[in-house]
Amino acid sequence: MDLGITGKTAFVSASTSGLGLAVARALAAEGARVAITGRRRELAEQIAESLPGAVAIGADLLAPGAIASAVDQAEERLGPIDIAVLNGPGPRPSTAAELSSEELAIAFDRLVRPQHDLISRVLPGMRQRRWGRVLAVGSSGIVAPLPNLASSNAGRAALANYLKTLAAEVAADGVTVNLLLPGRIATDRVAELDADAASRRGISVDEVQHESREGIPARRYGTPEEFGAAAAFLCSAPASYITGVALRCDGGLVRNL
DSSP states (O other): OOOSOTTOEEEETTOSSHHHHHHHHHHHHTTOEEEEEESOHHHHHHHHHHSTTOEEEEOOTTSTTHHHHHHHHHHHHHOSOOEEEEOOOOOOOBOTTTOOHHHHHHHHHHHTHHHHHHHHHHHHHHHHHTOEEEEEEOOGGGTSOOTTBHHHHHHHHHHHHHHHHHHHHHGGGTEEEEEEEEOSBOSHHHHHHHHHHHHHHTSOHHHHHHHHHHTSTTSSOBOHHHHHHHHHHHTSSTTTTOOSOEEEESTTOSOOO
């Protein structure tokens, strides 16, 4: 299938590792020109050199003014942004009973504010050109809240509802807005969560991972490449009639539809 994104410009937040990197690689493989972003500039440059048509932008996208600067750099070097992938680090694990107002504010600042800033920066051009893709890397916690991730559950749910509202407002302009929800994908972030769970419960990481796999119908963790492929499709031309959707890439982990 031709995804129809050859020559399109993609801005992928936090794309020097994990799911962001997987999405960036998948988009580049389909012919998109990708802006690789991250705090580790040298790593961003190494990744960009390995991908055709990619450029590196070293930036902490959580810092004030960083989004505007990074978008300006990307558009100067690659052209107007057609695809915006919202991604970033999640807050630390916490229970709902122990969640402080400060931690809740941090979750909002990490999971909603920079994503809103990016959308606000690129959306007018997408609507004017009548073609655009906004895709958020979310969490299955917006469907079934995850234990010990109270601040993440709250922040990601807020973002999801904002994006669902936005999707209806811009659909007639040729802009789609979707979320892609990972389950247990084999990334460094999931490894950290597994280690945290092992420490809390006083068991080995291997035991935690075995229990996790047993709870997934596919009986395994997903790969970043599988997640990246799903993301590339949602950003494609053939997916132009899919909007306002939260698609799970989780091996059947969440049991409801």
